[in-house]
Each structure stands twice: as structure tokens, then as C-alpha cells.
Amino acid sequence: MNKPKRRVLAVASGGGHWIQLMRLSTAWDGCDITYVTTTDGFRADLEAVARDNGLPAPGYHVVPEANRWQKLRLVHQLLALVWVVLRTRPHAVITTGAAPGYFAIRLGRMLGAKCIWVDSIANAQELSLSGKRVGPYADLWLTQWEDLAADEGPQYKGAVL
Amino acid sequence: MIFLTIGSHEPFDRLVRAVDDWVAQSGAEVFGQITERAGYQPQHFPATGHLSVAEYQARAAQADFLVAHAGMGSILTALQLGKPIVVLPRRGHLKETRNDHQYATAERLGTRAGVTVALSDADLPAALDRVRRATADLAAAPISKKADASLIAAVRHVITGD
Numbered sequence: 628m629n630k631p632k633r634r635v636l637a638v639a640s641g642g643g644h645w646i647q648l649m650r651l652s653t654a655w656d657g658c659d660i661t662y663v664t665t666t667d668g669f670r671a672d673l674e675a676v677a678r679d680n681g682l683p684a685p686g687y688h689v690v691p692e693a694n695r696w697q698k699l700r701l702v703h704q705l706l707a708l709v710w711v712v713l714r715t716r717p718h719a720v721i722t723t724g725a726a727p728g729y730f731a732i733r734l735g736r737m738l739g740a741k742c743i744w745v746d747s748i749a750n751a752q753e754l755s756l757s758g759k760r761v762g763p764y765a766d767l768w769l770t771q772w773e774d775l776a777a778d779e780g781p782q783y784k785g786a787v788l
Numbered sequence: 789m790i791f792l793t794i795g796s797h798e799p800f801d802r803l804v805r806a807v808d809d810w811v812a813q814s815g816a817e818v819f820g821q822i823t824e825r826a827g828y829q830p831q832h833f834p835a836t837g838h839l840s841v842a843e844y845q846a847r848a849a850q851a852d853f854l855v856a857h858a859g860m861g862s863i864l865t866a867l868q869l870g871k872p873i874v875v876l877p878r879r880g881h882l883k884e885t886r887n888d889h890q891y892a893t894a895e896r897l898g899t900r901a902g903v904t905v906a907l908s909d910a911d912l913p914a915a916l917d918r919v920r921r922a923t924a925d926l927a928a929a930p931i932s933k934k935a936d937a938s939l940i941a942a943v944r945h946v947i948t949g950d
Contacts, residue, residue: 635947641796641841642795642861643859643860643862643864644861646861646868647864650935653940653944654944654947655947657948658948666841668840668841668842669841671842718947719946719947721943721947741946743943743947745939745943748860749889749890751889751895751896752888752892766946767943769939771939784936784942784943785935785936785937786936787864788867788931
């Protein structure tokens with residue numbers, strides 16, 4: 628009997644966070660993947676690649692952008708993620724940040740998903756704010772700079788570059 | 789054609805102005821993406837506020853080299869296309885970004901093939917002249933499209949439970 632495919636939610640803000648997420652994409656080969664990001668702009672390419680490989684189109688949701696100083700937008704973003712996470716019921720949540728990824732992990736964790744935070748390679752001197760806060764909620768809590776790793780986490784397992 | 793890009797979030801007038809001054813004096817051909825909220829509008833090269841993902845990819849692919857803030861999106865785009873890039877980091881104390889992470893990025897990645905760093909805008913004209921003169925020499929082969937195998941393996945292990 629076939630094991631149902633693992634449902635994976637892969638989350639990243641548009642821009643550098645997204646490019647880093649894409650560089651990790653073979654990690655979810657063979658899984659039932661849903662992407663969450665802040666622009667519709669990446670959908671066409673993802674669908675084309677899936678078609679070329681004879682795969683179903685991945686799930687794809689766009690949530691509003693928000694940074695820490697835009698409190699109302701953050702609420703909208705959080706609500707959008709509640710909806711996506713409840714709909715997707717992921718077995719695993721992977722994110723390279725930023726805020727949407729933090730929310731996805733907090734929500735995914737409540738649903739019993741395995742949660743992975745990969746702090747952006749842009750944070751070479753110290754972990755991002757979300758990256759510092761997400762530690763207790765992540766099954767795998769990673770920095771991409773070896774000298775930022777610590778016994779109590781985050782760990783270093785390599786980088787996207 | 790040289791492609792100036794500063795990311796989609798915040799204006800970066802200090803970089804746009806420095807490039808504008810350099811274009812006036814060098815006659816180089818530049819196209820810029822400078823965000824809708826740019827305070828300074830360039831006088832010597834065409835620019836737009838926003839580019840779609842497809843337009844941005846096309847501009848980067850057509851460029852001889854890129855000039856950018858020290859954002860990882862810009863840098864990874866250049867490296868994946870094998871285009872040289874000149875970066876000027878945004879500074880936290882100038883309120884150009886939230887802290888000095890771009891300065892740290894510029895210091896760490898400044899020695900990578902294909903990446904030229906100007907730590908301050910005073911250093912930028914010389915850096916741009918150098919890259920413009922020697923573009924072919926400075927272009928490195930496009931990097932692979934994949935992260936370190938160890939990182940992918942660690943992530944996959946947790947995702948699949950294997």
C-alpha cells in the first residue's frame with residue numbers, strides 16, 4: 628500500500644529569502660509541496676518546472692508583506708497564514724524567514740508538524756530577530772554561519788552558498 | 789548595459805545618487821530599479837520604481853554587470869547568472885536598513901569571485917570603473933543552483949523522517 632506523500636509547507640518572503648529557499652528545494656523532492664510567499668511572481672516558473680518534470684503543480688499562496696513596525700499588516704499576514712496552515716495541514720514546515728516563516732512555524736508546531744528554521748545567510752553577525760525567537764519551536768534550528776552556532780542552538784549544517 | 793538594483797523594500801538614495809554622478813562623468817549605460825519611494829530621481833540614466841520578477845530576471849540576464857545594495861537576493865541573483873556585481877552596503881546608522889547586517893555581508897562576501905565591494909560611496913566610482921574596464925575578466929562561472937549537500941540532507945531528514 629502506498630504511503631501518502633508528506634505534506635510540506637515551504638515559506639519565504641520574496642527576494643533573498645526566497646532565492647535561498649529555492650536553493651534547498653531538492654530537500655522536498657517527492658513530497659506534496661505548498662509554497663507560501665509575498666508575491667505571485669514566482670508561481671509561473673514553479674508551474675513550468677513541475678510540468679516539465681511531469682509533476683502536479685505545487686500549491687502556492689501569497690500572503691501580505693509586513694515587517695516588525697507594521698503591526699496591522701502583521702495581523703493580516705498572521706491571519707492569512709492561519710488559513711493556509713489549517714488548509715494544508717502540513718507534516719513539515721520549512722522556512723528561510725522572515726516573519727511569514729516565523730508565523731508558519733508557530734502555527735505548524737501547534738498542529739504537530741516538524742518545523743525547520745534556516746536563518747538567512749544575510750545574518751552573518753547575529754541571528755535575525757525571528758531567528759532568535761523561533762528556537763524553542765523548531766525541530767531543526769539552523770544558522771548558515773558556523774561561528775553563530777551554539778550548544779543550545781542554533782546548529783550549523785552548511786549554507787546555501 | 790549595467791543594471792542597478794536596490795531590492796524591493798526600501799529606497800537607497802545614497803547609492804542611486806552616487807551611480808548618477810558616476811554615469812554623468814563616465815558615460816556608462818545604466819538602467820535602475822530604485823523603488824517607488826525613491827527620494828532622489830536619477831538625471832543621467834533611466835530608472836523605474838518596481839520590476840516584476842520576470843522583468844527583474846530579464847534585466848539581470850541582459851546586464852554586463854550589476855550594481856546593488858549588499859542584499860543576498862541581489863548577490864545570489866548575480867552569482868547564479870555568473871554576472872559580476874558591485875555592492876554598496878546599506879548602513880544601519882544611516883537608517884538605510886534595520887541594522888548593519890549588509891555591512892557584515894559585504895565584508896564576508898567581498899573576497900568571492902565576481903563580487904566587488906565598495907564599503908562607502910566614496911569608494912564606488914573607482915570600483916565601478918574597475919569592473920567596467922575588466923568585466924570579462926571578473927565574470928565567474930555561474931554557481932550551482934543548490935545549497936551545500938550537508939544542509940539539504942539535514943533538512944530532508946527532518947522533513948521526511950527518514
